[in-house]
Amino acid sequence: MLLLIVFSLILSVISDPNVPPFCDKCACVNDDSNQFVVTCTKDVSSFMFDKASWIDAADNKPYSYSKVWIQNSPILTLKEQFPVSNLIELSLANNSIVSISSDVFSNLQNMQMLDLSYNNIEILHPDAFNGQYLEGDWNPLRSLVKLYLAHNRIHSLDKDIFEHADRIELLSLSHNPLKILDQSTAIAITSLVYLKNLDLSYTGLSSLPAAFLHTPKKLIFLDLSGNQFTGIPDTLGDAHSLETLYFNNNPMVNLTNKNGFPVISTLKYLHLSSMPNLVNISKESLSNLVNLTEFYCFNNPKLSYIDRDAFSSRRDGAEYKTWPPIKKLFLQNNKLASMDMEVVLNWKDLVALDLTENAWTCECENQWMIDELMPIYLQLDENKAKALKCEAPIEMASLTFYDVYQKQTTMRCLDLYGHRPERDGVLLVGILAGVLITIPLVLFIIYAYQRHWFGLFDNSPAGFSRQFYKRSVSTSEDAYL
Template sequence: MASRVILFFIIIAVAAGCASSLGGDTLTDVLNITAVGKQPGICSKCICKDGKVDCSSKGLTKFFPQHKWAALKNFRPTIVDMSNNSFERITLMAELPIEVLNLSRCGIQAVEFAAFRPLRNMRVLDLSHNKLRYTPELIYMDVLNLAYNDLHTLFDMGVFIKLKQLTELDLSGNPLENTELRVFDSGWGSTLKILRLRSCQLTKIPRYFLGHFVNLERLDLSDNHLTRIPEDLNKVENLLYLNLNQNPIRELNIDTVVYWTIRGLAYILLKLKELHLSNMPILTEIGPGALGYLESLEKLHLSFNPQLRHISATALTRPAKNGEDLVGPMVKELYMKSNALSKVYPQLLSRWDLLTAIDVSGNPFRCDCETQWMVDVLVPIVDKLKPNASEAMVCSEPEQMRGFTMRYVHEVNRTMRCVYASNKNGAVVIKSLIGALLAVPIMAAVILLLKCGILALKRATNSDQ
């Protein structure tokens, strides 16, 4: 027994000596060498398993030096997650088969030149939610996330030119200046399929900018300061998804969506399948034909627009090729929740029965003969897709209908009357009629007074003679 105790202390002493010879690695580092998938250094502080190095939220205050990355050579990690730590600078890494590298939320302010160059297999790099003011040197990858840093410019570095295979780029949350987007004028961008520019304080999209992304499929321009649809969208012919939420666009009509060119009318976004126009603070109207040329549209999001009072009955239609009929896209999902709509026109969609999802709740509907079709036709469709959903379709006017749900009106089989006095136009008409009726006796009285005055004047004249 005593010999075993002595042997144990000898092993500890040898291990401690090895630790000091390895440049300061702890005793735990050395003992972990024998564990499956473990290496000294990094894997003593992180979890190394199944080709992944998980260092997330480990309280790290300094990025690992190159020699410690090199110690992972035999482990051959393909995924490294170092998110939610706290180190300001990224230094040179070692040659490893890393494919996914997550460095988000670490307070990073700088990346050493060529720090990622040894990672020739890297496909995904996440540097989001840091404090970068300049874009680091980049060569390889398919997906790059630089969202929510402090990038004011992309022009000086020209780093994106080298990313010949990039398919997804996220620049959201950076205070980009409109003029700085010209970095892309170098012919780069033909491989990009997803571009996110959310919350970038953009007041416009510079002309010719979008024209570089001929294969772009998804574009997010939400939460900016755009006042109209970007003109160059007609150059993004393969776009399938467009998000324009939270932009101060006042109205959509045929002039703001479809643009004239020297070749004639340019029909834009013919392949677009999903459009988001929600949470727009001053959007008031969608005019005739405004969305009619989106012939492939399947999902339309038009919700939480507090001033959206009118959507034209022909907003989703366009002239057919014969020039006589109107045609429109076969929309499958329609979301028009919590706007200021008093009614929805039956002509808005050609086939309401083909919908797979619909939500028009939270609008101040006027329940009269013009919305009778909603009670008779739309309520059954809504409830079929989602049981009892029509309970949220509530009448706001006229006063005698206020508070009733359209579901209830449908169940009692009530036919609603045409009531015009409940709206402003009706009030104006009634006031005009009252004014006209009052004007008749007033004019008669004036004429009578005039006659009396004339007669009195004649009598006075005759008496003087």
């Protein structure tokens, strides 16, 4: 009986005219709004552009697709137009696409997200994102707000490629071999006046064009990670609304006030992690970020120094220094041995902190971390506070900062030349023992000299006679024997 019920349900679904054709060969889920989310992981290139797959012949209306995800179809050249559809999201990632012709997406007037990542796209036709041409005028793809072109082979973009998709807010060009932003590509990107999120990570860039960020006034997120920057691009100072910057994994060595950040008064979230060559963050290199609230700087294997005035500065000859209002500070897994208390204005204002996995020294330069920071750290994150280890000196390497804090220990200081007097204990004991032995011995020798004991040091005639007599007696005894 149960099998009969299940079989009848399957037949009803198959015979249901409201179930779209894509559901015959792809996975379909009917969402809460009675629209279908379609996921195709097999080759559907043979019927992907068929009108019957998209339009219900009974009423000549589009099937209710909300999201269509097509993968693993050897499309190569995307040149046929998609039939009319009301879908919201279309993903064509992982399909070996090499080129995209004109007007392909013009019938998808409700499409908000288009994902073309992980293909082999080298050529994008200048009219690839055209809308419909109706009554002598273009109807732009104004619904399109998210465009993913990551992990392709794009070297350049036509300057007019986004002419009919001018409402794009998110553009990802990550992992494309751009190398440089030529004039055409720069014009294409800066034409997106509504752009809020731009991903240029891992594109081989070492510089940005002048005034590149002047036009996209709404840009709040920028990812420049994994490139070849050896300094911070000056054009970042042209940004109007930038709040989040990813600058991870760039080959910078020293961040100074000369190659550091220009004034970006809107920046709140900065990521400077996984920098393989970064050694120093020097004075005032970050001081122009006056509203910085979160600083992520971890997994930098050579970072050993952060200047006490890296964030702070005296502006316009002011009597007092000013700091940005940092709330979250992540400095884990670097090579920091010490840090000045004045790096942050008020450690009590932090809501998140991670200082673990560094080469911290338990010496007096870090005494403030025991006395001032540890009580704060224990309240923020007890586990991380207790995990803060002493890496030096070797005598304290088995301890944690929490151990030292509990014992209320005052840590010793190195001398002017960085010597380690605690290692000289054996030598000092040896010297003391030698002095204690030598002084009585010297006094004894002096006394013996004065008393002419053993005939030593006696230059008098009697002393000479005694020495001669001893030698004569010895000679006679030898002759007798």
